[in-house]
Amino acid sequence: MSRVSEFNDEYDLELDPERRMLDIESETGELAKELLKASEYGEREVETTQELRDEFGDAYYSLLSLAAECGIDPEEALESSLAKYRERFDSSNSVGSGE
Helix, strand or coil: CHHHHHHHHHCCCCCCHHHHHHHHHHHHHHHHHHHHHHCCCCCCCCCCCHHHHHHHHHHHHHHHHHHHHHCCCHHHHHHHHHHHHHHHHHHHCCCCCCC
16 A cells, blocks of 8 residues: 555645545446446456456555545455455355345
């Protein structure tokens, strides 16, 4: 994550978390569009195109930027989520919250 923070500092790309969230929404939409194109709108298995990789990278960068701007360690957050999902699955054979 320090690479993302350093990059954002170098190019003056810091945003407040609310605006970063809007950026994530935009990047997620672009990723969804490329995923649909890569599967011909669900008609075939997804082809991992360069465009799909690029949009994934953009969305990932935006998520890591939000983590940095909020003081969240993304690895710790991931480990916490995996533990939560393991616990749910072990108790109910589902990773859903059941809500």
